[in-house]
Amino acid sequence: MSELYQILDEEGVVNKQLISKINLSNEQMLEMYKHMLIVRILDGWLMRLQRMGRAAIHAPNEGQEAIAVGVAHASEKQDYFFPTYRDLGLMIVRGASIREILNRWLANSQDPLKGHEFAIYGGRKYNIVPTTTPVSVHLAAATGFAHAAKIRKDNLVVFAFLGDGGTSKGDFHESINWAGVFRLPIVYVCQNNQYAISLPVKRQTASETISIKAVAYGIRGMRVDGNDILAVYSATKEARESARNGMPVLMECVTYRLGSHTTSDDPSRYRTQEEVEQMRKKEPLRRFKNYLISNGILSEKEEQELRKEIEKEIEDEVKIAVSVPPLPVQTIFEDVYSDMPWHLKEEMDLVVKEFEEDHQS
Amino acid sequence: MREITYVEALREALREEMLRDERVIILGEEVGVFEGVYKVTQGLLKEFGPKRVIDTPISEIAIVGLAAGAALGGLKPVAEIMYMDFLTIAADQLVTHISKMRFMSGGQLKVPLVLRTQYSLGRVHGSQHSQFFPSWFLQSPGIKVVLPSTPYDAKGLLKSSIRDENPILFIESGVLYRTKGQVPENEYTIPLGVADVKKKGEDLTIVAFSRCVIEALSAAKELEEKGINAEVIDPRTLVPLDIETIVSSVKKTGRLLIAADDVKSGSVANEVAMQVMERAFDYLDAPIVRVTSPELPVPFSPNLEKQYMVSKEKIINAVKENFGL
Ligand SMILES: Cc1ncc(C[n+]2csc(CCOP(=O)(O)OP(=O)(O)O)c2C)c(N)n1
Numbered sequence: 096m097s098e099l100y101q102i103l104d105e106e107g108v109v110n111k112q113l114i115s116k117i118n119l120s121n122e123q124m125l126e127m128y129k130h131m132l133i134v135r136i137l138d139g140w141l142m143r144l145q146r147m148g149r150a151a152i153h154a155p156n157e158g159q160e161a162i163a164v165g166v167a168h169a170s171e172k173q174d175y176f177f178p179t180y181r182d183l184g185l186m187i188v189r190g191a192s193i194r195e196i197l198n199r200w201l202a203n204s205q206d207p208l209k210g211h212e213f214a215i216y217g218g219r220k221y222n223i224v225p226t227t228t229p230v231s232v233h234l235a236a237a238t239g240f241a242h243a244a245k246i247r248k249d250n251l252v253v254f255a256f257l258g259d260g261g262t263s264k265g266d267f268h269e270s271i272n273w274a275g276v277f278r279l280p281i282v283y284v285c286q287n288n289q290y291a292i293s294l295p296v297k298r299q300t301a302s303e304t305i306s307i308k309a310v311a312y313g314i315r316g317m318r319v320d321g322n323d324i325l326a327v328y329s330a331t332k333e334a335r336e337s338a339r340n341g342m343p344v345l346m347e348c349v350t351y352r353l354g355s356h357t358t359s360d361d362p363s364r365y366r367t368q369e370e371v372e373q374m375r376k377k378e379p380l381r382r383f384k385n386y387l388i389s390n391g392i393l394s395e396k397e398e399q400e401l402r403k404e405i406e407k408e409i410e411d412e413v414k415i416a417v418s419v420p421p422l423p424v425q426t427i428f429e430d431v432y433s434d435m436p437w438h439l440k441e442e443m444d445l446v447v448k449e450f451e452e453d454h455q456s
Numbered sequence: 457m458r459e460i461t462y463v464e465a466l467r468e469a470l471r472e473e474m475l476r477d478e479r480v481i482i483l484g485e486e487v488g489v490f491e492g493v494y495k496v497t498q499g500l501l502k503e504f505g506p507k508r509v510i511d512t513p514i515s516e517i518a519i520v521g522l523a524a525g526a527a528l529g530g531l532k533p534v535a536e537i538m539y540m541d542f543l544t545i546a547a548d549q550l551v552t553h554i555s556k557m558r559f560m561s562g563g564q565l566k567v568p569l570v571l572r573t574q575y576s577l578g579r580v581h582g583s584q585h586s587q588f589f590p591s592w593f594l595q596s597p598g599i600k601v602v603l604p605s606t607p608y609d610a611k612g613l614l615k616s617s618i619r620d621e622n623p624i625l626f627i628e629s630g631v632l633y634r635t636k637g638q639v640p641e642n643e644y645t646i647p648l649g650v651a652d653v654k655k656k657g658e659d660l661t662i663v664a665f666s667r668c669v670i671e672a673l674s675a676a677k678e679l680e681e682k683g684i685n686a687e688v689i690d691p692r693t694l695v696p697l698d699i700e701t702i703v704s705s706v707k708k709t710g711r712l713l714i715a716a717d718d719v720k721s722g723s724v725a726n727e728v729a730m731q732v733m734e735r736a737f738d739y740l741d742a743p744i745v746r747v748t749s750p751e752l753p754v755p756f757s758p759n760l761e762k763q764y765m766v767s768k769e770k771i772i773n774a775v776k777e778n779f780g781l
Contacts, residue, residue, distance in 0.1 A: 210757025
């Protein structure tokens with residue numbers, strides 16, 4: 096439980112025995128690499144858009160791409176996700192377009208969430224439930240979703256994401272306890288990126304690992320190198336099978352947040368640049384690329400081309416997204432209830448009238 | 457006098473009280489090494505050390521509950537909840553336990569605890585990081601509720617809160633953190649339960665809470681140019697409420713507008729309105745007017761959030777439409 100499951104080491108050298116157990120075609124692996132690359136590049140753009148004053152906030156994914164991408168690739172179509180704010184990869188793998196994601200971040204008139212929520216994603220059609228911004232609050236709902244799936248005999252597994260800091264909240268403990276009692280089809284994916292804003296993980300827990308917490312709740316714990324996408328993929332397959340058979344899993348993915356906590360934080364207050372550079376050597380893209388290249392699955396040239404292609408596509412999409420007009424004011428009155436009660440209608444008419452007057456004068 | 461920001465004023469209050477009374481400790485998320493997400497606690501870990509400035513796990517229930525225990529145990533904790541939204545996580549501690557400890561123990565227990573928090577409406581933080589619901593705590597007798605709007609008030613009220621023997625909910629406004637104001641160098645405190653007349657006037661009374669005080673003052677300034685003279689009152693504490701100051705103003709002006717950032721149903725404005733009706737109904741020349749947030753979650757989109765919020769313009773429009781001025 097405290098052993099770290101790893102298939103690719105930091106240099107991308109593979110554990111032959113373990114990889115032989117994974118059933119992944121070269122095409123699938125290339126797709127996984129591509130998805131990580133999209134997340135990396137898009138993430139950079141979302142940071143820039145925030146600095147340009149276009150997006151309000153962003154929580155960078157840099158260094159953690161292998162987790163959301165790996166988990167999503169190992170999931171089945173019918174599975175459900177309850178993400179945190181740092182899981183862009185889920186959207187990419189489950190089929191959201193870059194355009195949709197940009198519209199979401201900019202909260203413009205084509206934002207599928209109608210500007211109602213934080214720069215967080217989610218979409219029913221991708222089976223991704225929009226996250227809560229308070230930490231770990233979504234875990235109980237994720238557990239309830241799994242409970243419903245069990246009662247309804249839906250053949251699905253729920254993947255609930257959280258950070259290491261998220262394990263300090265009661266919601267987490269109550270949820271995993273419940274999942275254990277009712278033997279629910281759920282996998283809790285804890286991204287242990289070593290920090291919760293400025294606090295190191297040892298300030299959140301005195302447990303030796305996060306996965307070990309599973310023991311006390313009678314569920315299964317797994318500890319995975321979260322920077323190794325093959326390990327994440329393979330562990331997720333196993334966790335999924337376990338959860339489906341009534342043994343919920345707490346899967347700790349050990350990783351490192353290379354960027355800031357969000358666009359409003361300065362990490363130099365609490366960690367050294369040397370530490371970050373040291374950890375950068377373990378980052379997931381480099382290692383997977385080394386593996387793909389040394390095994391003849393991808394060439395250096397093809398990689399460069401892929402990178403350029405993605406960069407161009409995102410740049411073009413950014414140009415389109417920034418020119419999409421803002422949302423009309425009445426959209427804030429939508430979706431408060433299934434139907435609009437009289438008092439909201441009254442207020443909406445007033446606000447729209449005032450808005451129009453303001454914009455005439 | 458010198459000008460300092462709202463954040464600096466709060467920091468000075470914390471520091472002075474920590475120097476004055478070694479029982480005062482600070483606990484909360486990111487208050488130490490990171491010096492507070494809004495820098496209120498800057499420098500305090502360095503000066504007072506990790507026994508008195510405690511970085512906590514992400515455990516709101518424990519922060520509030522443990523602070524109460526520490527208060528019972530002889531300390532004077534100032535606990536910070538990063539966003540007012542997260543108060544709901546610890547509501548059981550605050551509402552069901554802390555507010556009643558003195559009462560339940562027949563006065564044997566006291567909980568000298570300050571719970572600082574801030575609401576981020578106006579900072580594009582979305583519906584789960586922008587909520588403002590001070591009136592909920594009107595239903596929890598035993599807690600005092602403080603809502604400072606200026607650096608001067610922030611400092612004086614926080615110092616009094618720390619010295620008070622009761623649990624205090626001290627609600628700051630995130631958008632006001634960078635605002636500046638005159639604050640004396642010399643030590644002072646402001647008693648809890650005393651309103652401040654921020655501007656004198658004869659034509660109407662505007663009672664405003666927290667951020668809305670600033671909007672009300674700029675509305676009053678613009679109205680003055682049109683010959684309408686509004687009196688602006690900041691109650692500063694919601695519990696206890698200085699209704700006398702409000703009532704005597706209404707008796708003079710005959711018109712009352714209340715501005716607050718919470719949603720209309722159940723707003724703090726309603727409590728003020730009702731108390732004025734009970735005490736000064738005969739003096740009112742027009743129905744009382746409320747300017748509050750609409751009954752919706754706070755939208756994230758920046759342009760929509762702006763429309764959502766109480767503003768100088770909304771206050772002026774309401775004055776024009778309702779008072780025939
Ligand atoms: C209930 C709650 N408390 C505090 C916060 C403020 N906050 C936002 S993110 C964060 C750190 C979360 O750390 P972790 O769970 O490790 O996830 P990470 O950000 O590292 O991905 C904190 C304290 C919050 N959003 N919700």
